[in-house]
Amino acid sequence: MTFLNPSFLFGLIAISIPIVLHFLNLRKLKTVEFSTLTFLKELQKNKIKRIKLKQLLLLLIRILIIIFIVLAFSRPTLKNTFTNSTANTSAVFIIDNTFSMSLINEKGSLLNQAKFIAKNLLNNFQAGDEITIIDIGELKFRNYLPSKSLKDVQNQIEEIEISDVSNTLNLALIEASKILYQSQNLNKEVYVFSDMQRSSLFNNKEELSDYGKIFSEYTRLYLFDLSNDDYNNLGIVTFKPDNQIFQLNKEISFTANVKNYSKEKSNNNVVSLFINGKRSAQKNISLNANESKEVILETTLQDSGLVNFSVELEDDNILADNQFHFSLEIKNKISVLILTDNINDSRFVKNALELNPNVNLDELLLNQIRALNFKKYDLILIIGTTNFENTPDFKNYLDESKNVVIFPSNNTNPINLNTLLKFFNLKYQISEKGKSNSEQVINEFGKVDFNHPLLKNIFVDAKKNKIESPSFYKYLKINLSNNEKQIIRFIDGSPFLFEMNFMKNKFIVFTSAPNLSWNDFPMKSLFVPLLNKIVYYMSMKGKDEYIITGDEININLSNSNSSIIKIVKPNNNNEFINRDSLQTKDKLNYKMTNKKGTYKIYSNEKLIDYFDANINPKESEQEKFTIKEFEDYLNTIKYNGKYFYINQKDDHNKILYESRFGSELWKYFLIIVLILLITESLIARNTKKDLVSINEK
DSSP, rough: EEEESSHHHHHHGGHHHHHHHHHTOOOOOOOOOOOOGGGGHHHHHHHEEEHHHHHHHHHHHHHHHHHHHHHTTTOOEOOOOOOOTTOOOOOEEEOOOOOGGGOOOEEEEHHHHHHHHHHHHHGGOOTEEEEEEEGGGGGOOOOOOOOHHHHHHHHHHHHHOSSOOOOOOOHHHHHHHHHTTTTTEEEEEEEEEEBBBGGTTTGGGGGSSSSGGSSSEEEEEEEOOOOSOOOOOOEEEEEEEOOOOOOOOSSSEEEEEEEOSSSOOOOEEEEEETTTTTTEEEEEEEOTTEEEEEEEEEEOOOOOOOEEEEEOOOOOOGGGGEEEEEEEEEOOOOOEEEEOOOOGHHHHHHHHTTTTEEEEEEEEGGGGTTTEEEEESSEEESOOOOOOOHHHHHHHHHHOOOOEEEOOOTTHHHHHHHHHHHHHTOEEEEEEEEEEOSSSSOOEEEEEETTSSSTTOOOTTTTOOOOOOOOBBBEEEEEOOOEEEEEEEESSSOEEEEEEETEEEEEESSSSSSSSTTTGGGGTHHHHHHHHHHHHHHOOOOOOOOOOOOEEEEEETTTTSSSEEEEOOOOOOOEEEEESSSSSSTTTEEEOOOOOOOEEEETEEEEEEEEEEEEGGGGOOOBBBBBBHHHHHHHTTTSSEEEEEEEESOOHHHHHHHHHHHHHHHHHHHHHHHHHHHHHHOOOHHHHHHHHHHHOO
């Protein structure tokens, strides 16, 4: 046991007061010999003995009263073995600032509540203590350093804002373990302020290790439970364009998946589609508790360039998950290059595309491409075969995620087509069927995928789902793997038209030449609209996937001719990166994706790339982890220190104090004093009656 105010122990000198008073107040009884009362003499002696015993007992009680009063003011404490009260403390404050902490209840937002408690706890620290502030949402973007300035720490807490990035408590504790491991202070503490989301504890058990051993046995971990059991929240889970081609003044549609994360039904919620910040469509939706629904939003495309599409919900208790972004670069003018073995082979393709005012068309023979700048083209159509191995500019064209359409020419055979396809890492078994300039029809269209963007809505009459088949005299039979999308098949099941994605490139391949010696396809009504739809489809520079905020993105800089790269963030702040500072000048691993929205990458004010970052829908889940689950987690990571759970009703200052210095006993000592005072009063009253009765006799 220790005393927090040991100077009060000098008050024990007051013990002498009742002792002195006891001896001063002793009165010797007057002896009166009375012959007729001799028989009462022995009885009187016994009473006097009892009175003396009671007076001694009163003296002892009064001494004890003084002792316990003095001890109470000296604040006796059962010392905590985890604390050295004379040593400095190293503390880490882990504050959850993920967007679920933006929830507002009667006490304000959960984040502001966490910040208020954290600032209040600073009163328990002294000069020389070290404090580190970790905000979970920004964990991937900052280097955390301890500070001995309480004012600086307070400012750091004040500056914490809600983040769009979701991280786990496990990652934050790993960072805390590193910080405390480097500290020389004996006392070590971790304060966790969380809304107890189960999804934010850790991602999966496979990522857990026994790093908890790094925490010393003197470490104290305080978990502040700020959870709110019930609130109303709807969120966007996914948002994507439907299977379509984006053309100006044409109808487009998007599908948004909306989920009700609440425990009650939500009625008549407005879901809106925005294009470049302007509302273009909206629908109402009602959802039962924990129900998800898909909403289709349709509008007419009137913007070109880099177009930002977003879906938004009305405001509710959590705002961050009410918006989802998707961007697409839509060309106003499309530059197309036709590369061919023979001008005669490209005649029908060229005529079909020249009818389109939005297409700028160039044509070259395949043997003229050595010094060609391919970067200026949005799409290349190859009619024939050649070897591109010694054409570095063509490789750069592919590195820019641009696409290629391949037709056989009149001179194409299985061997040279295989050579061409292998250059694009497309490897197939190919055989030749039929003869050119033959009148014998050997194949026709079989199965057609009308859900593919190239054929979807290709007819004015939406109910029409049959294409007039060309007559084929010759084609190349290709045995596909399972990775291709077969758009049009022949009757024998082999492909006439298929799509293949490899790396960042998209390939459309025809298996019969666009000339009348192989087929009469150029004379059919499908030919012109199909080729033009292919141009729009293949020139769209879209992203197949969005990234989650906080994820690292690889940016290709090979098409940049500037030493300075500008990145425009969703909040319109600019970040400038010197390519000379990069390990690889043609590649940038960009990590600062901490805001949801569209990121644009410029070189000399030319847009060279872009990507969309959206929040992690897991952060919207209401399910909480239990105290038992957290304790199991601590056991899994082999945490060695002491753990304290603090809910919103607890006196956190008291729990912190007792965990540091132990349990104070002054309250119990005052109760003992009260009991002794009552006992003293009863004994004193009884003793006084005995004295009076003796004196009367």
